[in-house]
Amino acid sequence: MQPIVIIGSGMAGYTLAREFRKLNTEQELVMICADDAVNYAKPTLSNALVGNKAPEQIGLGDAEKMAAQLNLRIEKHTWVKQIDAENRELHIENQEQTTIQPYSKLILAVGANPIRLAISGDASDDIHVVNSLTDYRTFRENLSKSADKRVVILGAGLIGCEFANDLQNTGHQATVIDLAPQPLGRLLPSHVAEAFKQNLEETGIHFVLGTTVEKVSKHAEQGYIVTLANGQNLVADVVLSAIGLQPNIGLAKDAEIETSRGVVTNTLMETNQADIYAIGDCAEVNGMLLPYVMPLMQQARALAKTLNGQSTSVHYPAMPVAVKTPAAPLTVLPAPLDVDVSWETEELDDGMIAKAFDSSATLRGFVLLGPTAGKQRLTLTKLVPDLIPAAI
Incomplete structure (x- = not known):
């Protein structure tokens, strides 16, 4: 029998592998990922400063440790170029060669990518996004070089507010910009958002709302000048974009797997292609896109049983989200x-x-x-x- 193949080494991929191994220790498992396959919990990145955690302390295990722990073969720094659903094969490529990887079942755990705004200026390429431990390492390196510790954050959503709280509590000056008239615009009614904002402002966080960033320019003495659509200029040592994520659906679309906002699945996590499933931030389950930890855990437990021969629909109870903003x-x-x-x-x-x-x-x-x-x-x-x- 061919192996079960998981594309992606984020929380979704590793959680599924762990849940499956609780049920089945023998079936061959292969994980393919474009990065170094270090296992870590992405939600810890937005409050690692307060926890005094250096980037090298965040990883829970490298590829070799995880492969031994979960009895799976990990192909790191490897890209899936094509899914051949008809023949149940993947065309994969690493630095050395292009090969074919057959599968019996395939799981897309490919996550989501940061949305990037079209921003002009000679420093637009210096804007940080933090969507991985590698991104976070670079962000922290630049943060440690910033003399005045002024950080401008694009986006007053969940991640933007968490980073602002983390930075403000560790001696930085955080300014948060958003086109919406309130923070957490999609999650909170306006009267709660206003109270939430006031609590964060009391720690020294600045909000500039109802506008957006047009340009980020280098400045010899002041780091960066951030020009807003309302004509205001802000000075920053580091600029971080946290305006949201878009599920990675390109690979699925090319394989004629149905997509909408994410990779479309039913409650069994099945796509429209036989023996291909999706899980985590890329999966749109029954019309719902829920990029949080608790839905991911529910998905992994159910799909592990299905992959082990016990067809199991995912159960979504009411799942509250805890926002990591200790100031509020x-x-x-x-x-x-x-x-x-x-x-x-x-x-x-x-x-x-x-x-x-x-x-x-x-x-x-x-x-x-x-x-x-x-x-x-x-x-x-x-x-x-x-x-x-x-x-x-």
Whole structure:
């Protein structure tokens, strides 16, 4: 029998391999990845400074350690050039040669790439994105050289706010720019967003909202000049872009695998091509794209069983997201996009509880801001219907 092949060595790929090995120690597993295949948890990157973690301390194991631990063959620094779904083969390429890798089952765990804005200026290529440990290493190197520690962050979403909090708490001056009128625009109702923003501003973080970056230029004495669409200029030592991610769907599209925002799968994580599955940030499961850790874990457990011969649909319970902003502790359970909700808010001494109810008065989402509100997480989560019910 041909091996099961996983493309990608991020959290999705390694979590699936680990879950599968709990069920099956014998089946040959192959992992193919374009980078060095170091295993690490990407969510730790946005608060590693506060945790006093150097980039070399973030990795949980190199390719050799992971291959031994999970009994799998890892082809690192290797690119999949083509998926031949009809013949169940991959055309792969590394520095030395191009070869064919057959598979019995194929899993796309190819993640997502940072969205990049079209920004002019002679320093546009110096804008950092942090989507991998390699990216983070470069970011930290440049950060350590910055004399005045001024960091401009593009994007006031989840990652942008987490990085801002991490940087501000470690002696840097963070300024966050976003076209939206509020931080976490897609996750929070405006009244909660305003309170969240005020909490972060009290630590010294600056927000410049309702505008975008047009140009980043080098300056001999001041590092970089960041020119905004509203005419304002900011001085920065380091510029970081955190405006969101786009699932990697190019390889799938070329293989005539159905894609939309991500690689389209059913609740078995199956694509429209036989024996090809998708998992993690690239997977659009039942119309839902949820680039968070908890959905990934649910996917990995279910798919591991399916790959081992026990067909298992993924179960999505209500899965709140904890935002790593200690200056404004925040837990968010977004309401489904296709559900109209009305908000009810309870003000607390140290924050607020905002609940989203649908037309039948069912709780469909919530936002917990502050330490006291956070204690309601489990109680409220139990009241929210599953996104994808458990199979009976």
